Amino acid sequence: MDFASAFYPLLGGAIIGIAVTVMLLFNGRVTGISGIVSSAISTRSADNKWRWAFLGGLLVGGFVIHKLHPELLSNLSNRNFTQIIVAGLLVGYGTVMGSGCTSGHGVCGISRFSVRSLIATITFMLFGVIAVTAVRYLTGGSL
Amino acid sequence: MKTTQQSLVAFIVGLLFAVGLAISGMTQPQKVISFLDPWNWNPSLLFVMIGAIGVHVISYPIVKRRPSPLLDTKWHVPTRKDVTARLLIGSMLFGLGWGLGGFCPGPGLTSFASGDARAILFVGAMLVGMLLFKKTEPYLKLKE
DSSP: OOSHHHHHHHHHHHHHHHHHHHHHHHHOOOOOHHHHHHHHHHOOOTTHHHHHHHHHHHHHHHHHHHHHOGGGGOOOSOOOHHHHHHHHHHHHHHHHHTTOOIIIIIIIIHHTTOHHHHHHHHHHHHHHHHHHHHHHHHTTTOO | OHHHHHHHHHHHHHHHHHHHHHHHTTTOHHHHHHHTOGGGOOGGGHHHHHHHHHHHHHHHHHHTTSSSOTTSSSOOOOOOOOOOHHHHHHHHHHHHHHHHHSOOHHHHHHHHTTTOHHHHHHHHHHHHHHHHHHHHHHHHOOOO
C-alpha cells in the first residue's frame, strides 16, 4: 500500500462525511441512497422533490467527473452483463428489504452508533466477500 | 419556498457525494471487488469508511444539539433498534449483489452518468429489483 491508496479514499470519504452532514444540518435527513431512490420511484410524496434533486446532483456530478476524469468511473472488472443484471436485481431488492445500503447503514447509521446499521453493514460486507469468493471459485480465480 | 431550498441543498449534497465517491475509488468496481476479496485483499476502500465515519461521528452529535434542522421543523433520523429477519436477509441479498457486480447504489448511479453500459444495466436492474420488492412485500409475511 502506497500513500495515494490511503490518502484518496480518506479524502473522498471525508467529502462524503461532509455531504451527509450538510444534508442532516439543513434538511434533517439521513443520506441513504437506496431509500432516496426507492421512495422517489415508488411513492408520490411531497418529499420527493428533494429526493429527485439529490439524484440530479449525483448524476450531474457523475457526468462532470466523466468529462474531467473519466478514469475515475472506469470499470476494469471482469463482470459480464448477466452478472451485472443479477447484481442489480439483488442490490435493489436487498437494499429496500434491509432498509439501507452502504450510505444509509454504513456511513450515517454507524456514525450515530445504530446497532441495526452496524449489524446490517457487517452482514452485507460478509456476503459481499462470499459473492466475490464464489465468483472467483466459479470463474477459475481471475478478477 | 422551504421545499425549494431543501431541494437546492439536496442537489449540492448529491454533487458532493458524487465527487467523494469518485475521489475515493468507490466508482471503480474492480477496487470494490478486491476490497471484498480475502484472497487478493486491497484494503484501500477501508479508508473511505474511516474518512466518512470519522467526519460524521463528530459532526452528528454537534448538529443534533440543535432543536431542529435549518430548513425543517423536525428531524427525520431513523430511531429503530430492533434487528429483524427482514434487515438481515435484505442485507445478505444486497451483499451478494454488491460482491457480484462491484456496485452499490450510489456509485452505480454516479457511473450511470458516464454512459458506461454495465453501469446503465446495473441501475436499470436495481430499479427493477426495488419495485419488485415493493410488489412482493405483501407475500413475504416478514414483520416490519
